Amino acid sequence: MCLHTPPCPSADSPDGAGAKVVGRDSGVGAAWLCNGVLLFEDTGALLPDGRIVAPHSALAAPNATRSLC
Incomplete structure (x- = not known):
């Protein structure tokens, strides 16, 4: 939460x-x-319910890639 x-x-x-x-x-x-x-560096993700989000362009998720640097 x-x-x-x-x-x-x-x-x-x-x-x-x-x-x-x-x-x-x-x-x-x-x-x-x-x-x-x-959240993985390649912009893929694993959601809490077990669903997988395939990697996508870093340009589509600027906060995600910035936070991992």
Whole structure:
């Protein structure tokens, strides 16, 4: 559950990758977001319910790639 103000976008919203990073694993190139999303450097993601989001252009997710640098 997000405690940020304003709240982070939900995992299944179009801007879900814009949630705040709460943890990182640089060994696998991933970040855990406040909304439960596991976001990978290649812009792919694993949603909290187990659905997979295929990698897409870094230009489509500027916050996601910036947060992992």
